[in-house]
Amino acid sequence: MKYYVLDRGDELSVNLSQTFHKLAFEHGLRLDAEYPDIVVSIGGDGTMLHAFHTFIDRISTTAFVGVHTGHLGFYADWKSDEIPQLMSLMESHANGERPRIASYPIIQLDIIKKSGTLSTLCLNEFTIKSVDGTVMAQVDINDQMFEMFRGDGICVSSPSGSTAYNKSLGGTVVHPSIEALQISEIASINNRVFRTMGSSLLLPAHHHCDIYSRKEQNLMLTIDHLSIPVNDLISVRCQVAEQKVSFVRYRPFPFWTRVRNAFLD
Ligand code: NAD
Secondary structure (H helix, E strand, C coil): CEEEEEECCCHHHHHHHHHHHHHHHHCCCEECCCCCCEEEEEECHHHHHHHHHHCHHHCCCCEEEEEECCCCCCCCCEEHHHHHHHHHHHHHHHCCCCCEEEEEEEEEEEEEECCEEEEEEECCEEEEEECCCCEEEEEEECCEEEEEEEEEEEEEECCHHHHCHHHHCCCCCCCCCCCEEEEEEEEECCCCCCCCCCCCEEEECCCEEEEEECCCCCEEEEECCEEEEECCEEEEEEEEEEEEEEEEECCCCCHHHHHHHHHCC
16 A cells, blocks of 8 residues: 655654654555555644645545644544554555545636636635625526625635535535535625625535626635635636545544534534
8 A cells, every 4th residue: 555644844743754654664555655545644634635735636546544633623533642553454454454435525616817727626615805805706506697796705615614614604514425515605795785695505516606706806716725816817617526535434433523523522
């Protein structure tokens, strides 16, 4: 089995990463930075987002495992002192034992600017926000005009990203077995002149939405932890991607347990 480790870069994560390499060598796992079967992220959810984007071109053949060095994360469910246990399970996996793989829907983005196009994937969410003033954007669903949005921005999240930024916006928490994307508003303006839906929308996998920039505006597009300033946006198409992201579940950790641990316990 070929593996790669991506750490957050702080002292604890770097030390754990070194421990992991040492154990992996002893257990006969092979380090491969280009074509790993398993990518181990050591740090927090942000490190997993980083790992996802590092291997974005190999999403269909790579599976992820997260070790957290701070508080329990949504994508990082192994504790730092559990690395030897994780290693034994990875060794059994390498020797033919098949662990459960949890596959989660992700979002396909097609960004069209006057200066070019960009197609990419996101694990948590895509947002469109204004750098100065309010965002003015037309939202179409399945090629039909749905609403004209004015406000701070729009967030389009995946089911596994529904517990992140989307949740702070009052969006709903969606189980990742549901293939959908969620559109949530960021401080929309609603009065007698401007009107938006006001609630989050959940689109199924066979639907798509297009967000058209409706004035010359300096925008900030965010894709998970990445920010891209854009001043010539034409539109962004968002839909559930054909590919999914895979997480190796060497032991069960149900989604609702994660939600409870993160927000209620
Ligand atoms: P960060 O360090 O500011 O982390 C933000 C927090 O989001 C962390 O506590 C992290 O554990 C949590 N998080 C990330 N993914 C999650 C998920 N799927 N479910 C539940 N919690 C999750 O920033 P970062 O590490 O660069 O992470 C970028 C993410 O931060 C973005 O994808 C976005 O979801 C989130 N974010 C949240 C808000 C907000 O809630 N107001 C604002 C901006 C960004």
